[in-house]
Amino acid sequence: MGILKDAVSLLLPPVCSVCGKLADTSDRMKMKLPGDLVLCFDCLSRMVPEDKDRRWLLCLSNPYIGDPIPSMPLYMPFRYEGFFKDAIASVKFKKDRDLAVFLGSVLGKLAQEDNITGDIIVPIPLSHERQKQRGFNQALIIAQEMSKKLHIPVAKDILIRTRDTLRQSELKMDESRASNMKDAFAVAPDWDISGSRILIVDDVVTTGHTLHEAGEVLTRAGALSVAGIVLCGNRYVKNDDPF
Numbered sequence: 001m002g003i004l005k006d007a008v009s010l011l012l013p014p015v016c017s018v019c020g021k022l023a024d025t026s027d028r029m030k031m032k033l034p035g036d037l038v039l040c041f042d043c044l045s046r047m048v049p050e051d052k053d054r055r056w057l058l059c060l061s062n063p064y065i066g067d068p069i070p071s072m073p074l075y076m077p078f079r080y081e082g083f084f085k086d087a088i089a090s091v092k093f094k095k096d097r098d099l100a101v102f103l104g105s106v107l108g109k110l111a112q113e114d115n116i117t118g119d120i121i122v123p124i125p126l127s128h129e130r131q132k133q134r135g136f137n138q139a140l141i142i143a144q145e146m147s148k149k150l151h152i153p154v155a156k157d158i159l160i161r162t163r164d165t166l167r168q169s170e171l172k173m174d175e176s177r178a179s180n181m182k183d184a185f186a187v188a189p190d191w192d193i194s195g196s197r198i199l200i201v202d203d204v205v206t207t208g209h210t211l212h213e214a215g216e217v218l219t220r221a222g223a224l225s226v227a228g229i230v231l232c233g234n235r236y237v238k239n240d241d242p243f
């Protein structure tokens with residue numbers, strides 16, 4: 001089957017993994033794309049990061065009373081629109097693992113340029129059901145690629161999902177999204193994270209409640225600092241006091 005697949009791919013012109021248009025293979029060679037990933041020139045040129053002073057935001061726009069980490073920072077270098085909206089859909093629904101690897105390396109490179117530091121990288125875990133459907137956790141893949149660039153280890157089993165939550169996108173009200181995440185995570189008992197500076201990684205941020213809940217749980221378990229690191233999102237609130 002492998003030989004047949006190779007023979008077929010020699011006959012067919014390469015199409016972009018994100019938009020499906022014909023792609024020039026020389027773009028692929030230049031970018032050293034992982035696995036079978038193909039990206040066309042148009043898609044590559046749509047990957048424009050936010051200006052440096054707009055990449056740090058507040059994780060929650062409206063911290064609630066008693067919030068133990070009201071100034072939790074969020075690093076978000078791209079907007080969830082255009083290329084990134086299409087690319088995230090390809091990762092999630094076409095199960096494109098190579099694309100997740102590529103997106104992780106892009107985020108890692110920017111994080112490196114922006115001198116992001118920490119002691120441990122912790123990906124947001126997927127529910128068992130979704131991991132089974134997709135076959136991989138894109139947040140973990142992104143975290144692993146960031147780890148290669150930043151030389152910070154990934155600890156994929158520190159955060160545990162204690163119960164499956166509804167998809168955040170299925171919930172309308174901001175408040176119900178917050179309560180949907182309450183007690184969604186726990187810290188694995190065999191980890192001692194006291195005094196650690198933790199980078200919590202996810203692919204997309206919407207309200208920030210998922211990352212914030214993870215940050216709260218890690219802070220309660222002794223983390224010195226927590227910061228959310230995501231590829232893209234739709235947030236606008238700027239954080240004047242970067243991490």
Ligand SMILES: [Zn+2]
Binds near residue numbers: 017018021043044
């Ligand atoms: Zn394309």
